[in-house]
Amino acid sequence: MKLIRFILAMALLVAGPALAEPAPDELVKKTAEEVLAIVRADQELRAGSPKKVLALVEEKVLPHFDFARMTRLAMGRHWREATPEQQQQIVREFRELLVRTYTAAFTSYRNQTVAYKPFKMEPAANDVTVRTEIVNPDGRPPIPVDYSMYKTSNGWKVYDVTIENVSLVATYRGTFTEEIRRGGIDGLIKSLREKNQSLAQQEQKKG
Template sequence: MRKLFALFVAVVGLTVAAADTPAPETLVRNTSQEVLDLIKKENLSPSDKRFRDLVEAKVLPSFDFTRITMLAVGRHWRDATPQQQDALTREFRSLLVRTYSTALTANKVQNIEVKPVKMSDNDTDITVRTEVGIANGQPFPIDYRLLKVNNAWKVYDVAVEGVSLVTNYRTSFNQTIQKDGIDGLIKALAERNASQPAKAAGK
């Protein structure tokens, strides 16, 4: 459950870079505090429409879901048709968003400490390290892998306590593809999403 919760923290901590491309650690720090303050102030839960709107507006633009899916699928990605790639990205994105939302109910964030990042103006691929403090538990590390594309930083992997999101899913995805093919993986993801419908969808 900690890793599920950590994935939510990962998306909470990042947003789209402004035109002047602020330092990644500043971007993480400012956005995470803004979102956490809003959640506490309004006492939001994953079933609230406001919460879902917040995720859509503040979180999703920060992630390169196509790249994340491509890396998670691994060598099989190039064998997929454009339609299959789109379907994989769509279903995997839905799965991750549900994970982020439901994980919030398991823990309460107390603070997020963003570690300084040493980087040059020419760097385009960096890791931002943070430590997450939660209620009634030991703090734990989350590392964000970000790629700078078109003057904006995008997340393409998250490591929780040293475990990579991309690597973790790649193992299970590879097993499913070897057994049932790419369409089998799409079907499995779609069925998993359908079996966990968003609560209070009309709220």
């Protein structure tokens, strides 16, 4: 369930690049409200059309996430053990896994809204946390979602998402460590590739 909630959290952070670089909290709020309006108005997106969701993710989500940094953090010390070629493969497969998992789980959206926590940052800050909550329309407790973001030459990028105090990066670090323990770096790459192939097959069945 936590991964599905991460998927929803990603869905609330999609938008095209702005002309002026917004503050991180403004970026989260502006894009969340924009994408919620898009999703509510699009029956195919709400139904989880694989092709349409995948196109949306590729165009809108990826520019706001630094998947290379997420992968390095998830790998931990094992990152330095991988060759440059292996590193590229892992980043590519991990990025694809998150995107395909997102696509498969998009039907979890059920008219949730977003509440934004007070945000303050130092003028020179280059690493911040933007805190939000996903509010369920059925009265269930809100789900805390924190975006870890850092400043780049291309604006603020998300490098981790923490949902109900569980870090996405930390979760995958445990998974990656276990895969590497069992099969080495190549074993991790193989495992990621197989998961992606399985998700791709599921998408094809859904059409």
